[in-house]
Amino acid sequence: MRSRVSSLPFFRGISPDTLFQIFLGSIAVLSVLVLAALLLRELIVGAMPALSAYGVEFLFSAEWNPVLSEFGALPFIYGTIVSSLLALLIGVPLSLGIAVFLTEIAPAKVRAVLSPVIELLAAIPSVIIGLWGIFVLAPFVREHIAPLLMEHLGFLPLFRGPAYGYSVLTAGIVLAIMITPIISSVSREALLAVPRLQKEGALALGATRFEAVTGVVLPYARGAIFGAVMLGLGRAIGETMAVTMVIGNSPQLFTSLLHPGYTMAAVIANEFTEATDDIYLAALIEIGLVLFAISMVVNIIARAITWRYLRVQGGS
Amino acid sequence: MESKIEVVELNAGFGSTHVLKNISMSIPRNRVTAIIGPSGCGKSTFVRCLNRIHELVPGAWVRGKVLLDGKNIYDSDVDPVDIRRRVGMVFQKPNPFPAMSIFDNIAYGPKIHGMKKGLERIVEDSLRKAALWDEVKHRLKDSPVSLSGGQQQRLCIARALAVEPEVILFDEPCSALDPVATAKIEDLILELRENYTIVIVTHNMQQAARIADYTAFFLMGELIEYGETAQIFENPRDKRTEDYITGRFG
Numbered sequence: 334m335r336s337r338v339s340s341l342p343f344f345r346g347i348s349p350d351t352l353f354q355i356f357l358g359s360i361a362v363l364s365v366l367v368l369a370a371l372l373l374r375e376l377i378v379g380a381m382p383a384l385s386a387y388g389v390e391f392l393f394s395a396e397w398n399p400v401l402s403e404f405g406a407l408p409f410i411y412g413t414i415v416s417s418l419l420a421l422l423i424g425v426p427l428s429l430g431i432a433v434f435l436t437e438i439a440p441a442k443v444r445a446v447l448s449p450v451i452e453l454l455a456a457i458p459s460v461i462i463g464l465w466g467i468f469v470l471a472p473f474v475r476e477h478i479a480p481l482l483m484e485h486l487g488f489l490p491l492f493r494g495p496a497y498g499y500s501v502l503t504a505g506i507v508l509a510i511m512i513t514p515i516i517s518s519v520s521r522e523a524l525l526a527v528p529r530l531q532k533e534g535a536l537a538l539g540a541t542r543f544e545a546v547t548g549v550v551l552p553y554a555r556g557a558i559f560g561a562v563m564l565g566l567g568r569a570i571g572e573t574m575a576v577t578m579v580i581g582n583s584p585q586l587f588t589s590l591l592h593p594g595y596t597m598a599a600v601i602a603n604e605f606t607e608a609t610d611d612i613y614l615a616a617l618i619e620i621g622l623v624l625f626a627i628s629m630v631v632n633i634i635a636r637a638i639t640w641r642y643l644r645v646q647g648g649s
Numbered sequence: 650m651e652s653k654i655e656v657v658e659l660n661a662g663f664g665s666t667h668v669l670k671n672i673s674m675s676i677p678r679n680r681v682t683a684i685i686g687p688s689g690c691g692k693s694t695f696v697r698c699l700n701r702i703h704e705l706v707p708g709a710w711v712r713g714k715v716l717l718d719g720k721n722i723y724d725s726d727v728d729p730v731d732i733r734r735r736v737g738m739v740f741q742k743p744n745p746f747p748a749m750s751i752f753d754n755i756a757y758g759p760k761i762h763g764m765k766k767g768l769e770r771i772v773e774d775s776l777r778k779a780a781l782w783d784e785v786k787h788r789l790k791d792s793p794v795s796l797s798g799g800q801q802q803r804l805c806i807a808r809a810l811a812v813e814p815e816v817i818l819f820d821e822p823c824s825a826l827d828p829v830a831t832a833k834i835e836d837l838i839l840e841l842r843e844n845y846t847i848v849i850v851t852h853n854m855q856q857a858a859r860i861a862d863y864t865a866f867f868l869m870g871e872l873i874e875y876g877e878t879a880q881i882f883e884n885p886r887d888k889r890t891e892d893y894i895t896g897r898f899g
């Protein structure tokens with residue numbers, strides 16, 4: 334079937350439908366790029382006083398003392414990275430466990446009830462999760478989890494006391510809970526999309542169901558699962574409200590996860606209104622710039638790797 | 650003829666669908682037995698009952714006996730995982746594991762059965778038996794996705810051989826392959842016949858005629874006729890078998 338083609342010389346041989354698609358596609362891509370560029374420009378202009386005053390030193394200095402106009406972003410970058418990785422460390426196994434349970438183990442009825450309940454978790458406003466963190470989780474960490482960790486793993490600097498309720502660990506747990514719905518539901522979709530023949534292939538070799546799932550089904554879906562993890566990481570890095578309510582908001586290079594910390598998103602939200610002089614404001618905006626850059630890098634890596642896996646699997 | 654598998658009044662289905670109706674037949678050791686019949690008559694369901702894969706589908710049920718070397722594989726003291734190792738299966742579509750290298754695809758089975766040493770040896774032997782060694786020996790670390798369909802199917806055969814099964818079930822193994830790749834698989838099956846008991850589902854009657862010693866004709870979940878391949882094709886006793894092989898339906 335031949336469709337009509339354009340008579341303009343440059344577009345000869347291209348159907349009007351294709352042209353229209355190219356046109357719409359270009360507009361969409363352009364507008365996104367323009368928006369991103371405008372935002373970036375705004376951030377750079379706003380951060381300029383700090384950029385020129387502190388240079389790269391800004392990224393490596395641990396001093397944050399607005400009264401003395403000392404601004405170093407390291408404690409916030411560090412706090413964001415550690416709390417996000419901690420969230421992944423707790424959240425990923427939990428999410429994969431949930432996804433495997435829902436697709437492989439749970440009876441149909443349990444699955445029908447549980448799946449939406451878990452997804453509903455994602456709809457809870459983060460300030461509510463933060464409140465729960467303050468009233469339930471932080472005391473629980475201080476009184477139960479931290480003493481347990483100190484008793485058994487206290488020889489590691491990571492779990493040295495004294496234990497605060499408002500700590501990096503508490504923030505990590507809160508973040509883990511917040512990223513579990515997205516990681517588990519995307520992973521569940523990925524597991525459901527694995528052809529039945531893959532699992533049967535393993536079972537037909539005498540694999541147990543556990544061996545088939547861990548050795549064949551999960552690896553088959555690894556590209557999509559990796560994408561899910563990156564989505565979760567993106568969310569953890571950017572999460573502001575729930576984190577600031579439980580992390581203790583103390584700009585320090587903690588070694589113990591039981592101590593308080595601070596994150597980039599949290600400091601911007603907390604100190605923006607107090608930032609009355611230009612350099613203070615510029616420093617906060619520069620932290621925003623760093624946050625923006627890190628989120629971009631995480632996303633680009635995620636896309637690149639997901640795309641590579643998809644290609645290896647022949648687009649399935 | 651000594652039988653390897655004895656099927657006794659086998660009934661199977663999905664929920665309220667009764668697919669297999671009272672199948673009884675004896676499958677001889679070290680021979681190729683073909684299952685033919687029109688689409689949807691229960692051929693796949695039948696072979697999937699022989700290695701207890703059928704029961705993994707939600708709602709699936711089985712009644713009757715399948716005796717493997719005289720022991721009913723559906724007895725309560727039998728571990729289905731053990732049966733599936735002894736009765737291997739090659740599926741309709743090649744299903745290599747794309748996340749593993751060619752080497753690991755073959756080594757996967759032996760590994761889950763606790764083997765740690767001598768994997769190179771097993772991988773090479775299995776690939777040689779599946780007539781694939783020369784084509785892949787320099788790219789064992791590659792993904793199987795880069796192989797052609799026929800090579801992928803032989804990889805799946807090698808993978809099945811690696812766990813040293815006694816019986817191999819082939820469920821329309823060539824339906825996704827071109828004639829050249831099909832001929833290779835057929836040659837291979839004839840070689841494997843020396844050491845394994847083979848059951849092959851096919852709806853290609855020439856294929857059954859070429860490679861099978863015995864042929865069973867299924868129709869709507871019933872075993873209509875079963876005998877030596879030559880007899881079934883040249884001298885069918887049942888009118889329905891004759892109609893099917895002369896192409897009058899199915």
Ligand SMILES: Nc1ncnc2c1ncn2[C@@H]1O[C@H](COP(=O)(O)OP(=O)(O)O)[C@@H](O)[C@H]1O
Pocket residue numbers: 663666668686687688689690691692693694695706
């Ligand atoms: N998962 C399933 N659930 C319900 N019915 C099924 C399922 N798989 C197959 N069937 C039915 O069982 C019958 C036999 O199928 P099958 O054994 O695959 O036939 P064949 O391999 O001879 O084409 C068909 O009528 C089919 O519709």
Ligand SMILES: [Mg+2]
Pocket residue numbers: 692693694820821
């Ligand atoms: Mg079939």
